[in-house]
Amino acid sequence: MPNEATDGMTLQVTGVTARAADGAPLENVSFRLEAGSAAAIISEPIGSAALLIDCVAGAASPTSGTVALPSGGNGKGALAKSIGILRGEARFPQGVTTGELIEHIGLLRGEPNALGRLVDQFALGDAAGTPASKLGADLRQLTRLGCSTIGLPDLLLLDRADRDLPLPKRRLLHRMIRGQRERGGIALFSCDNLATVEAACTHVIVLRDGKLLACDTIDNLILSHQQWMRIEVLTDTELDLGTVSALDYVHHAVRHGDRYHIFAENKFTSVHRLLTHFDGQNVPLRDVHTFSSTLSDVITELFLSA
Amino acid sequence: MTSAPASSSPGVLGLSLKQVPMILRSFCRQNGLMLWNYGFSLLVLFVACSLLAPSELFRPFIASAIIVVTLVSGGLFGTSRGLWMFFGGSGAERYWTSAVAGSSVLAYCISRFVLTVTAALVQVLALGIVYRIDILHPLLPLLLVTVVAAACFVSLGALSASVATSRRRTAIVANVLFVLLIVALSVDAVAAEKIPTWLNLLPSVQAMDLFHQLIEAAAGWGDVVKPVLGLILATIVFGAIAVLKFDWLAFDRGMAEDWDV
Numbered sequence: 001m002p003n004e005a006t007d008g009m010t011l012q013v014t015g016v017t018a019r020a021a022d023g024a025p026l027e028n029v030s031f032r033l034e035a036g037s038a039a040a041i042i043s044e045p046i047g048s049a050a051l052l053i054d055c056v057a058g059a060a061s062p063t064s065g066t067v068a069l070p071s072g073g074n075g076k077g078a079l080a081k082s083i084g085i086l087r088g089e090a091r092f093p094q095g096v097t098t099g100e101l102i103e104h105i106g107l108l109r110g111e112p113n114a115l116g117r118l119v120d121q122f123a124l125g126d127a128a129g130t131p132a133s134k135l136g137a138d139l140r141q142l143t144r145l146g147c148s149t150i151g152l153p154d155l156l157l158l159d160r161a162d163r164d165l166p167l168p169k170r171r172l173l174h175r176m177i178r179g180q181r182e183r184g185g186i187a188l189f190s191c192d193n194l195a196t197v198e199a200a201c202t203h204v205i206v207l208r209d210g211k212l213l214a215c216d217t218i219d220n221l222i223l224s225h226q227q228w229m230r231i232e233v234l235t236d237t238e239l240d241l242g243t244v245s246a247l248d249y250v251h252h253a254v255r256h257g258d259r260y261h262i263f264a265e266n267k268f269t270s271v272h273r274l275l276t277h278f279d280g281q282n283v284p285l286r287d288v289h290t291f292s293s294t295l296s297d298v299i300t301e302l303f304l305s306a
Numbered sequence: 307m308t309s310a311p312a313s314s315s316p317g318v319l320g321l322s323l324k325q326v327p328m329i330l331r332s333f334c335r336q337n338g339l340m341l342w343n344y345g346f347s348l349l350v351l352f353v354a355c356s357l358l359a360p361s362e363l364f365r366p367f368i369a370s371a372i373i374v375v376t377l378v379s380g381g382l383f384g385t386s387r388g389l390w391m392f393f394g395g396s397g398a399e400r401y402w403t404s405a406v407a408g409s410s411v412l413a414y415c416i417s418r419f420v421l422t423v424t425a426a427l428v429q430v431l432a433l434g435i436v437y438r439i440d441i442l443h444p445l446l447p448l449l450l451v452t453v454v455a456a457a458c459f460v461s462l463g464a465l466s467a468s469v470a471t472s473r474r475r476t477a478i479v480a481n482v483l484f485v486l487l488i489v490a491l492s493v494d495a496v497a498a499e500k501i502p503t504w505l506n507l508l509p510s511v512q513a514m515d516l517f518h519q520l521i522e523a524a525a526g527w528g529d530v531v532k533p534v535l536g537l538i539l540a541t542i543v544f545g546a547i548a549v550l551k552f553d554w555l556a557f558d559r560g561m562a563e564d565w566d567v
Contacts, residue, residue, distance in 0.1 A: 057399065059558060083403050090397035091561075095332035104328055107321060108404035131335065147400050 009035035016065035025210030039203035049190035084153035092132035099128035109151030158189035234287035325413035370517035380422035381459025395561030402554035461544035472560030
């Protein structure tokens, strides 16, 4: 079941093309992650991220391309053991308490005392005696996350890692991913919140319709897109986004609630020219702010330019 | 980084036995399962022995058939459906990422075996207490036959879960096998002399004949050795095919296919 192994602690995905049952594609995706890195997959559609995780996990077969996993030891057994996987809304067997499930997986993955560690790390003390299938959604997700870390795997693969987690419990996930990095392991995951990406990741992998748009560190990604600035405008009248987007120094404009985000060339004159344009259109402005690009801006920009 | 323990066969067996108490506890928490396994099988025995065979002449015969039906349904349906419910669908990756993942499947089959054997033994005990049938004289052969027959039908259940590759197909395979085994049992019961040879070799017919001989005629070791060896051989063959055909990815996908239907 596992893919082939690399010589050292590296995850190498080369030219992977695949299609999921729901139609989500992957087209010639290649990237490399070194030891100590955590990469978040940001994908449109979201199914491509799940498919990429399945391909790396060996649960889906690419039509072409290869996946080479960190070896983390010698032989197939060690290779299999060195991966921790959470795919989708993983089920729990009926009648098994959370504590028993963790102990069971601990036995199988060579960490018989996993329960104590996970109770501390994921605050599962109250859940340990309850059947896992009867827990609340957040505790179920924490249990799934915890189970994926049993045996301290070299490679963590998590699909929608922060699903159902409220902000305070998302911090446990952030800590878990940072812990994986600090231990010298690799984490590859998809998530619902960009805050998780910014809090825990070294790398971001951006996919659009299965094609790789970017795979870089967050800092590099933002730096490489510094040619744009975001001008946030608050006005009482409705802006014609088509007209604004057509301005030669504007990349694109979007509406967020009662505010407009206008991505313009990162030049001092852009603000001046935009204000002059609004004056000419008799648009009454209530507020104007400028921001340098954030990760969210960069990703929006990547998606729009794809 | 951690490294995997060596996965020798005795190691896997030992690991499986460690997991059995946890799986048995999970069974005990499922009231429906316990009621079906012990309560329903006992009820069927009482109904059959009291209403269908009110005279002592037919009682051992009917009781043997009911015990075999309990073993077949507990082993075949319990194991095949149970394996899917325990390991099927997303979540299977918790197990297949382990180098000794097979030990958890073996542990599940052992747990189902324990459940099936105890259900049949409760019936045997009820025969002795309620209907005054002599179970003490052939007790050890009776225990051996119960254990071997349960192992045979549990491994048949594991085989049907392994070869069918989806929960729905497993249910179809298990139902077809159940009908075949029970029809053979019935034909053997009403017209033993007309039964084709190949049908006579089926484990349900073999088990039925063994229980009948032991309960009615208090047969000894000499009468049971050959058929018991046949059942052991069938257990090994079914188990070997189940091991060869078992595919974690099929368990992962087969459950989802069923949910889509």
